[in-house]
Amino acid sequence: MTGSLRKPLVAGNWKMNGTSASLDEARKIAEGAQDFADVVDVMVCPPATLIARLDLRCAGTDLLLGGQDCHAEPAGAHTGDVSADMLVDAGASAVILGHSERRIDHKESSQSVADKVAAAHRVGLTAIVCVGETEIERKSGQANNVVGEQVRLSLPSTTTGQNVVIAYEPVWAIGTGMTPTTTDISEMHGVIRAMLADRFGEAAAAAMRILYGGSVKPANAAQLLRIDNVDGALVGGASLKAQDFLAILGIYGTRSVETVSVGA
Numbered sequence: 668m669t670g671s672l673r674k675p676l677v678a679g680n681w682k683m684n685g686t687s688a689s690l691d692e693a694r695k696i697a698e699g700a701q702d703f704a705d706v707v708d709v710m711v712c713p714p715a716t717l718i719a720r721l722d723l724r725c726a727g728t729d730l731l732l733g734g735q736d737c738h739a740e741p742a743g744a745h746t747g748d749v750s751a752d753m754l755v756d757a758g759a760s761a762v763i764l765g766h767s768e769r770r771i772d773h774k775e776s777s778q779s780v781a782d783k784v785a786a787a788h789r790v791g792l793t794a795i796v797c798v799g800e801t802e803i804e805r806k807s808g809q810a811n812n813v814v815g816e817q818v819r820l821s822l823p824s825t826t827t828g829q830n831v832v833i834a835y836e837p838v839w840a841i842g843t844g845m846t847p848t849t850t851d852i853s854e855m856h857g858v859i860r861a862m863l864a865d866r867f868g869e870a871a872a873a874a875m876r877i878l879y880g881g882s883v884k885p886a887n888a889a890q891l892l893r894i895d896n897v898d899g900a901l902v903g904g905a906s907l908k909a910q911d912f913l914a915i916l917g918i919y920g921t922r923s924v925e926t927v928s929v930g931a
């Protein structure tokens with residue numbers, strides 16, 4: 668199955684960036700993305716403080732909103748945390764979970780990610796589950812095993828082809844300007860899909876979107892996002908400016924160009 672049979676998703680991860688001054692930029696993204704609404708789902712994941720205001724500011728457009736994390740519990744004594752239900756209440760339909768910055772900064776294990784994914788599913792959120800190897804792991808030939816294990820352990824039994832999106836994000840490619848080769852991305856996406864098929868069945872694996880993330884920019888988007896088995900992107904830095912984010916979406920304006928199969 669080629670990526671062209673799954674509707675691609677391009678999601679912007681604003682990380683800890685954005686205040687009310689960013690609302691106009693979000694509106695520009697939402698309006699510009701309307702041109703591509705038939706062929707690609709477009710999402711912005713702002714800080715939790717902005718979700719409700721983006722929801723209002725982008726009303727009447729197809730822009731999807733996501734959170735960047737949620738707690739595994741529905742409510743309670745967890746100062747500073749946000750529950751999945753709160754994200755829904757603010758207007759989100761998805762949540763990024765297991766981003767490498769959280770796995771590193773907050774020492775999140777794949778098991779805790781799986782608990783959060785289950786919490787997201789309980790309230791109907793799509794979980795965008797991030798996996799990816801470090802530079803040392805890639806150089807020592809462990810990338811496939813590390814990522815395979817993250818996929819296996821980060822997904823609960825509630826996972827379906829529709830309620831999870833995988834984002835393959837090599838840690839060394841995030842915010843560095845470096846990207847893997849197209850062959851390496853294609854191979855890893857194949858490894859991930861095979862692991863999904865093994866655990867959840869062929870139909871779920873065929874339906875699930877696998878995004879690439881890590882230094883996606885307007886200049887490399889066409890090359891990276893047309894790889895067979897790549898169903899869109901999780902974009903960090905380049906999602907903060909409407910001009911850059913819309914330029915990345917622009918590659919779907921020429922979607923009739925065949926996806927590129929690279930020999931693995």
Ligand code: PEP
Nearest residue numbers: 841842880881882903904
């Ligand atoms: C990310 O943080 O998910 C990401 C992919 O960042 P960047 O695009 O800036 O590398």
